Amino acid sequence: MRDNVKGGALTEVTFFILLSLYEPKHGYAIMQFIEEMTEGRLSLGAGTLYGAINTLLEKGWIKPYGDVNGRQKKYVITPDGKKAAKTELARLRKLVDFASDTMGERS
């Protein structure tokens, strides 16, 4: 996952995984969450999800939740992860404001 390379924007996949983990979830539930939230537009493969989860664990943006040794490992967002999500939200807000102004569609 190539986040924070240019201008600190998160990839859509990263942002959705962070959002999904405000409530603890296991892998399959994350995939379902993303598919539901995007009405099937974004369908995440398990291999891609696995890579993304490991990257986020390394960054410390998410952490294992509950019984770590049990089957069905769950994950949850960390304070650092929430900070990254907040920054992304602010960036998107600015972008939407700017786009609305430019396109004359401000409500």
Place this chain on the structure above:
Amino acid sequence: MKKIRFYSGLINLQIRWLDKMSDRGYRLVGTGKLWYEFEPCEPSAYRYAIDYVGDKSKTEAKEYADFLEDIGYRTYFKNINLNLDLGDLVWEKLADKGDFFADRATAMDRALLIVEKENDGKPFELHTTYEDRALFYRKLMMPYLLLFLLFAALGLFTKMCGWFAVAAVFLFVCIVYLIDHLKMKKLSSLVEG
């Protein structure tokens, strides 16, 4: 039912074959070095995908397989079967030469992870971003690149054309995956998301 089947590594063919077996009413229930075992099932009940885990340690590969099983898939490790058995032989020979090669030989023995899921009518993809797919093909290319270099070197050393022919086969597979890799890489920079 056991089926003996060699695959020269082009995993798309392997996936197509497994899907076809499922369409005919046979589900994969086991793998060995040279065979695949099937049991009768409802026709088209399952779909297959194959991932490359030759770059992962045994523990890492097991962790990944567990993750996929948690999601509800079934997984089977399979050797990459470099065909001609020559490739395998070389790996085994090299395994005696030191830890680095021994690790590689073990890795090649379980380099592929066959993943099965219940057929829900949607295509079964493990890697869904272009960036991720580009990485997948690059990793898949590596064992073939190494084998090509080995056999090319062997050819130069012994001045026997036979080795070059073998090297050419590996080079061919290498190029197929390189093209896939470059295609995905280009797409990942052109298409967003």
